[in-house]
Amino acid sequence: MTARLRIENLSKVFAENPRPALEMLRAGAGKAAVLEALGQVVGLDDVSFDVPSGAIYMVMGLSGSGKSTLARCINRLNEPSAGRILLDGQDLCALDEAGLRAIRRSRVSMVFQHFALLPNRRVIDNVEFGLKLRGVPPPQRRRRAEEMLHIVGLARWGHHRPHELSGGMRQRVGLARALATDADVLIMDEAFSALDPLIRTEMQDELLRLQRTLNKTILFITHDFQEALKLGTRIAVMAEGRVVREGTPQSIVLEPGSDYVAAFTREVDRARLFDARSVMAALATILRGQDRIVVGDASGEPGPGFLLDGEARVLGALSAAEVERARAGGPKPEPDGAFTCVPAGAKLVEVAGRYRPGEPIGVVDEAGRLVGLLGAREILARIAAGGSHD
Numbered sequence: 001m002t003a004r005l006r007i008e009n010l011s012k013v014f015a016e017n018p019r020p021a022l023e024m025l026r027a028g029a030g031k032a033a034v035l036e037a038l039g040q041v042v043g044l045d046d047v048s049f050d051v052p053s054g055a056i057y058m059v060m061g062l063s064g065s066g067k068s069t070l071a072r073c074i075n076r077l078n079e080p081s082a083g084r085i086l087l088d089g090q091d092l093c094a095l096d097e098a099g100l101r102a103i104r105r106s107r108v109s110m111v112f113q114h115f116a117l118l119p120n121r122r123v124i125d126n127v128e129f130g131l132k133l134r135g136v137p138p139p140q141r142r143r144r145a146e147e148m149l150h151i152v153g154l155a156r157w158g159h160h161r162p163h164e165l166s167g168g169m170r171q172r173v174g175l176a177r178a179l180a181t182d183a184d185v186l187i188m189d190e191a192f193s194a195l196d197p198l199i200r201t202e203m204q205d206e207l208l209r210l211q212r213t214l215n216k217t218i219l220f221i222t223h224d225f226q227e228a229l230k231l232g233t234r235i236a237v238m239a240e241g242r243v244v245r246e247g248t249p250q251s252i253v254l255e256p257g258s259d260y261v262a263a264f265t266r267e268v269d270r271a272r273l274f275d276a277r278s279v280m281a282a283l284a285t286i287l288r289g290q291d292r293i294v295v296g297d298a299s300g301e302p303g304p305g306f307l308l309d310g311e312a313r314v315l316g317a318l319s320a321a322e323v324e325r326a327r328a329g330g331p332k333p334e335p336d337g338a339f340t341c342v343p344a345g346a347k348l349v350e351v352a353g354r355y356r357p358g359e360p361i362g363v364v365d366e367a368g369r370l371v372g373l374l375g376a377r378e379i380l381a382r383i384a385a386g387g388s389h390d
């Protein structure tokens with residue numbers, strides 16, 4: 001995957017002349033020290049990360065950590081003090097007014113927490129708004145807006161005014177408006193934060209569903225770690241204007257790296273976060289015949305194994321005793337027990353539901369090839385809070 005959006009050493013100091021503050025930051029001072037010494041607020045301090053094309057990239061942090069400042073810098077609603085913002089390699093910080101307007105209209109769309117709909121215009125006019133600015137002819141933009149309202153489930157609401165809609169519905173209008181522009185990068189700043197929990201969950205599911213077909217590049221800002229885990233391809237955790245941890249949801253929960261990040265991970269439902277691939281034991285080939293392969297746990301510990309065909313697809317399970325006989329160079333083993341296979345991407349909650357005492361679980365890839373082994377021990381160790389995996 002290539003980086004559609006790259007943030008490079010981005011800093012923002014809210015000051016007429018940011019130089020002295022930037023020097024302090026470079027020398028290792030933090031936001032508090034700069035405020036103390038210069039009376040200036042640091043919004044961002046040397047922030048760098050890559051947003052891969054097609055990702056939902058989450059920026060997560062407590063209030064005041066700099067999330068909105070980051071979003072506003074990308075759209076240049078805030079002027080960065082240092083660093084670069086590259087969209088497909090083009091530095092947005094170097095654009096003039098006209099260039100910037102063009103990018104805002106056609107490449108980067110924003111969805112805010114508080115809808116920002118035009119109250120006196122009908123819903124359909126609101127959705128059309130960005131297209132109108134771009135000079136798209138009326139019939140065309142009407143068709144496009146109707147299509148987007150349909151996608152977000154508001155096909156019959158186009159002729160109502162925003163105040164006739166609930167908060168959740170208004171947020172959908174905001175989303176439809178952002179999608180209508182055809183921008184391939186969406187920046188969503190706390191877009192679901194004002195919604196009540198049920199509607200919010202619905203909108204999250206909706207976004208995941210939409211993203212499967214639209215394949216936009218989304219930078220999604222939230223103060224909710226659960227939301228970050230649910231939606232995120234990757235997550236950047238921010239504190240005091242800095243990125244303190246960056247990685248995939250599973251890797252961040254597994255290795256928070258600091259007490260600050262660990263505190264967010266405590267309440268996480270690990271069974272719904274981690275998948276079979278993340279806990280499976282590696283395989284070792286024990287015997288390889290012409291078209292049959294015997295595999296067991298790579299650690300060499302006694303345990304069940306599998307008999308595979310020449311393409312590594314599962315023919316059957318082997319008991320620990322059969323595997324031992326094969327290890328000792330005994331005769332060709334025969335499958336002798338029941339087993340279960342799960343996809344590598346299956347969440348542990350699902351895997352646990354299919355677990356049968358005494359039966360080995362094989363983990364298979366998309367092509368049906370065995371890629372790992374699972375037992376109750378692996379599953380339970382990972383689900384246990386604290387998440388230590390040894």
Ligand SMILES: Nc1ncnc2c1ncn2[C@@H]1O[C@H](COP(=O)(O)OP(=O)(O)OP(=O)(O)O)[C@@H](O)[C@H]1O
Pocket residue numbers: 014041042043061062063064065066067068069070223
């Ligand atoms: N226009 C401004 N002038 C001065 N300081 C500002 C300005 N905008 C933001 N800040 C400061 O920058 C820091 C980061 O603010 P920002 O709005 O980016 O936080 P946030 O992470 O979005 O918080 P929240 O979750 O509350 O939305 C804060 O210390 C804030 O006081």
Ligand SMILES: [Mg+2]
Pocket residue numbers: 067068069190
């Ligand atoms: Mg904010």
